[in-house]
Amino acid sequence: MxxxxxxxxxxxxxxxxxxxxxxxxxxxxxxxxxxxxxxxxxxxxxxxxxxxxxxxxxxxxxxxxxxxxxxxxxxxxxxxxxxxxxxxxxxxxxxxxxxxxxxxxxxxxxxxxxxxxxxxxxxxxxxxxxxxxxxxxxxxxxxxxxxxxxxxxxxxxxxxxxxxxxxxxxxxxxxxxxxxxxxxxxxxxxxxxxxxxxxxxxxxxxxxxxxxxxARHAVLAHDSGTLEDSLSLQVTRAxxxxxxxxxxxxxxxxxxxxxxxxxxxxxxxxxxxxxxxxxxxxxxxxxxxxxxxxxxxxxxxxxxxxxxxTPRVHIHDPRSLLIVRLTDESGEPLPGAKLLLNAGTPPNPDWMPQGFMLDRQANSRQSQVISLFLNHDLLAGSARVPDPSNSRKTLRPAVDAHRPYSVSVEPADLDGLVHHAIAAMASGNDLLDALGPHQTTVLDVVLPRKVHEGVFRLTRNLTPEDFSHPAAGPAIPG
CATH class of the missing domain: 3.40.50.1820 (Alpha/Beta hydrolase fold, catalytic domain)
Structure with missing residues (x-):
């Protein structure tokens, strides 16, 4: 029972x-x-x-x-x-x-x-x-x-x-x-x-x-031993x-x-x-x-x-939901950062397949969290779609995949005592490997945080000295 x-x-x-x-x-x-x-x-x-x-x-x-x-x-x-x-x-x-x-x-x-x-x-x-x-x-x-x-x-x-x-x-x-x-x-x-x-x-x-x-959890972050502006992709499946x-x-x-x-x-x-x-x-x-x-x-x-x-045509391609969180290595959000999806080699945002982006929505409480609704079939490549009532008629021609797909990020703060730098996905990685048809991927994009030595200095000068406008100096090694 x-x-x-x-x-x-x-x-x-x-x-x-x-x-x-x-x-x-x-x-x-x-x-x-x-x-x-x-x-x-x-x-x-x-x-x-x-x-x-x-x-x-x-x-x-x-x-x-x-x-x-x-x-x-x-x-x-x-x-x-x-x-x-x-x-x-x-x-x-x-x-x-x-x-x-x-x-x-x-x-x-x-x-x-x-x-x-x-x-x-x-x-x-x-x-x-x-x-x-x-x-x-x-x-x-x-x-x-x-x-x-x-x-x-x-x-x-x-x-x-x-x-x-x-x-x-x-x-x-x-x-x-x-x-x-x-x-x-x-x-x-x-x-x-x-x-x-x-x-x-x-x-x-x-x-x-x-x-x-x-679902999947993908992390795009700097990996030691690679270029500072290069982000490597790691994916965990549920x-x-x-x-x-x-x-x-x-x-x-x-x-x-x-x-x-x-x-x-x-x-x-x-x-x-x-x-x-x-x-x-x-x-x-x-x-x-x-x-x-x-x-x-x-x-x-x-x-x-x-x-x-004339009947309205709906082509029910498998979709992917990509939820992107933009933060730095300290967990600080990156408001105002620009995220670009690119295709091909060298990466080019203009080469993304036409119609791949279906919707985007920012979370109202966390503007650095953005949900992208993507057409997985167009990203992966799709065969010709014929009209079911007349197989000789083409509703959509075949679409080639434009792989590899990659991500680049331009933060709003590119200089200062503490700031972030433009970063991009490392070559050899493909964002499509993190996406699945009818599936959600949570993508954490984690940028290195640039902290300059001007944030904290020690001096032997005992004479009063104004440091209200400090020079940034070089970045502290991570």
Whole structure:
């Protein structure tokens, strides 16, 4: 018997958000012989729309609510939607880091539907005047503190995800994590005021790359023994996580929503997840999901009907989310620094493939953290894309890769007692090696900090001497 807990997303105020998924999942499970009875299904009701409530508050309350279930075998499985994924992942981290404070209840299967693991580009809209007006008309606050977590590149979300990337494989703890996300927006729900709701590469709210936990942490920093203005690239990959694209599903809505509409593809994927019992079965399902994703990526053209006019063409290339943090070796942020992406040898920003940059967004609380949404297929090189209704017609000609790709940084302060110098990625490195299709990469660009001897001098001159305008002198060796 499996106890299954459902956890909803941000701004939800009614359990109708779960739609028919709990009942249909129970019915489908019974048909396949998976033990799920009515008394084993629990629907969460948590508050994300109060400006005072923080993510740690939700984690603490979630732990208390679990204790009240009095689980017979002290274990459960969980299906989350949207922000519910990060909430439960934060709870898992709290369990590991504070075992004396949080319960020892064991989560076996965490199935995340459209999780905002790396946040959502829409979080800034939620914090805007429009978002506040919408919340005011609904009689609730927008949930400022949760939206802060959800903003792309937030300190809180990056902390959780970098812990995951550099941490132990959850399989070693007997935990099976799964990410299932829709592959396109519901065009009927498009908000003409905000184009993010119809953004290709997302489900209308969360980008596929931002949902995926198969992420990477890349560090671009000076390496001893190389030129001072040369930055070397090192990449760390997260433990493998099962990732499944649900074709045709969107983030929400009763027609195409991955949870509320309860499409058969969602039900089938969830039941396959629930039936994983060991590491071998988990890796096998990862392989199966990868093969199904490849098949979906091969069928990438969507022709959107536009009334009496020519259909609107959407080419669903795999995208990459690159979250760049600009700091120096002391951890100081570099506001005003200019980051350039270059292609070819010698590096040239004008050689980047046309259309590779889809969006950029700076974090509102940390301007030195920038999220770049990139077309991975155009960077890697793409074959000709034919019209599915007429294979002789070309929707997009073949695109060659312009590798290697590199990064150069021009800081705002190029001189002074303490300053930074222009730096570039070392030759032989390729930024594309740090990017993955439908994946997020956190890129830390770390510049050497130039401290000159004029900052601190010793003198034997006992006569009073004015040093309010010191000469910088040479830089102190690092």
């Amino acid at each position: 499996t106890t299954l807990v459902f956890v909803h997303g941000w701004s939800v105020t009614n359990t109708a958000t779960y739609g028919a998924l709990p009942l249909r999942l129970q019915q489908q499970a019974a048909a396949q012989g998976v033990a799920l009875t009515v008394t084993d299904l629990w629907l969460s009701e948590y508050v994300s729309f109060d400006d005072v409530v923080t993510m740690p508050d939700l984690v603490r309350a979630f732990d208390h609510a679990l204790r009240d279930l009095h689980l017979l075998d002290a274990s459960f499985a969980c299906i989350t939607h949207s922000t519910g994924g990060p909430v439960v992942r934060e709870w898992l981290r709290a369990q590991r880091e504070r075992p004396g404070t949080f319960s020892t209840i064991r989560l076996t299967h965490l199935m995340m539907l459209a999780p905002a693991n790396f946040g959502s580009a829409l979080a800034q809209l939620g914090k805007s005047v429009l978002g506040r007006l919408r919340s005011w008309f609904d009689g609730v606050e927008p949930g400022q503190r949760i939206l802060d977590w959800l903003e792309l590149g937030s300190t809180e979300s990056l902390s959780l995800n970098l812990d995951h990337i550099h941490g132990d494989d959850p399989l070693g703890r007997g935990q099976y994590l799964f990410v299932l996300t829709g592959d396109r927006p519901d065009r009927a729900l498009y908000d003409h005021i905000n184009s993010y709701t119809g953004e290709d590469g997302s489900d209308g709210v969360v980008r596929m790359a931002a949902a995926n936990l198969n 433990p493998r996580t099962a990732f499944k694209l649900i074709p045709g599903a969107s983030h929400s809505g009763s027609a195409k929503g991955i949870m509320q509409a309860a499409p058969k593809t969602t039900l089938d994927a969830l039941l396959r997840c629930l039936q994983v019992k060991d590491a071998a079965g988990y890796h096998q399902l990862c392989d199966t999901f990868d093969a199904e994703n490849d098949q979906r990526d091969a069928d990438k053209v969507e022709l959107e009907p536009v009334g009496p006019f």
